[in-house]
Each structure stands twice: as C-alpha cells, then as structure tokens.
C-alpha cells in the first residue's frame with residue numbers, strides 16, 4: 001500500500017504525538033522513486049547537490065536554476081513523499097522581496113511542498129514576510145553550510161553556553177516568524193535536546209543526537225555511496241558504492257570475455273540480409 005504523504009500540519013502533530021520520522025536527500029527521479037517506495041516520510045532536495053551531484057567543494061556555487069532543475073524530477077518521482085526544496089546561497093539573503101521571488105519560483109516551477117533556508121534570528125524578518133504571503137518555510141540553524149567559510153569550515157556549533165543559548169533563541173525566533181519545522185545541524189546532543197524542548201515545531205536533526213523529532217541524512221552518505229569524506233554523525237546503513245563497483249566489474253569482465261550478452265539478452269529474430277550492392 002502506498003504511504004500517506006505528510007502535510008505541513010502533520011509536522012507539528014507528529015511532535016505533539018512524540019512520533020519520530022525520517023528525512024533524506026534526493027536529487028533525481030530514480031532515487032526519489034526509491035525513497036518514495038520506502039517508509040521515509042520526507043525528502044530534501046538540498047543544495048548539498050553541489051557537492052554530491054556536481055563535485056563542488058561547498059554548496060555556495062549552486063544556483064536557483066540548478067535547484068529548480070533537480071527539484072522538478074524529485075517531485076515527479078516521489079508523489080507520496082513530502083518534498084522540501086532548498087533555497088541556494090544568494091537567492092534570499094538580499095531582501096524579503098528577493099526571498100519571496102526566489103521561493104515563488106521554486107514552488108511554482110517545481111510543485112514541491114515547501115522551501116528551506118538557512119539562518120537564525122537575522123533571517124526572521126524575511127521568513128515572517130514569506131510566511132505572511134503563504135510560503136511554507138522550513139528553517140535551518142546550527143552548522144549552516146552556506147556560511148561554513150565564516151565559521152572556519154564545517155564545524156560543530158553551540159559548543160559554548162553563549163552559542164547554545166543563541167541556538168535556542170534562533171529556534172524560538174524562527175518559530176515566532178512562522179516556520180513549521182527547523183533543521184538543526186551539527187550541535188552537541190545536549191544542546192539539541194534543549195532546542196527541541198524550547199519549541200513546539202519539530203527539530204529535524206542532522207548530527208544533533210537522539211533527542212530530536214526527526215533524523216536527517218544525505219542519502220548518498222547513509223547508503224555509503226559518496227566517497228569523498230564521512231562526517232562523524234553518518235552511519236552507513238548499506239554499502240551501495242561497493243555493490244555498484246562489484247556490478248560494474250562483473251559487467252566489464254563479461255564484456256571483455258564475451259560472456260555477455262547471451263541470446264537471453266539479444267534480439268534473436270532471423271533476418272535474411274541481401275548482398276551489398278557495390
């Protein structure tokens with residue numbers, strides 16, 4: 001039986017009921033259709049596609065057009081899964097008007113279910129304006145990859161009493177601004193627990209320990225497909241990269257030895273071929 005697609009309202013309901021859920025990234029039709037067939041409730045077409053799909057070192061070079069190009073096939077491939085579309089660097093920081101314009105393009109051109117953007121207290125006025133005009137917004141605080149250069153790299157956040165308090169303030173201010181959920185990335189578990197307890201919207205944790213409402217991972221990380229590096233918080237639930245290399249090597253071996261294709265994989269109709277005219 002097809003799973004029932006979550007709505008924006010279900011996010012808060014799940015938290016009220018203490019019901020945990022799972023959230024992964026997808027960037028294309030085939031992977032989206034596989035996630036749709038699984039029990040995972042939410043897909044993020046993240047700007048992490050810059051690193052995972054395009055081979056960039058960071059997410060900063062990803063454009064609004066790149067995002068729309070990838071969100072569209074994911075929405076087509078996952079009709080029963082809630083799909084969030086990430087707003088890339090430079091598409092919302094300038095002004096609330098720019099953010100509304102970019103979010104409207106994402107929603108109208110892809111038909112995804114919400115947009116996600118990075119930032120705490122400083123982004124709240126923009127988020128409020130977006131929510132006021134009917135845009136469903138998911139927040140993202142803690143280690144926000146688009147600003148990683150300013151943090152001195154991909155580093156754990158909230159490791160001091162002051163920065164932990166700032167995260168709680170960020171979450172509360174985003175909730176007041178109208179977000180329906182908040183991604184919290186790379187923070188000590190004890191801080192994530194305090195953030196989650198401070199708000200009524202679900203905290204979607206990635207590298208944020210067990211005491212949050214939902215676990216998020218990049219699909220290529222959790223299935224052990226991405227070979228460049230493995231953050232501490234990533235668990236490999238399968239080893240798909242090794243399986244793929246094994247399959248490719250078998251294909252190569254059967255190609256060079258002539259073992260493939262057998263008649264089973266060939267069109268075997270007999271055709272009388274007339275002699276070639278000179």
Ligand code: KIV
Pocket residue numbers: 025044045046047048049086140183185206216218
């Ligand atoms: O772009 C992304 O994949 C993300 C997740 C890491 C939450 O923002």
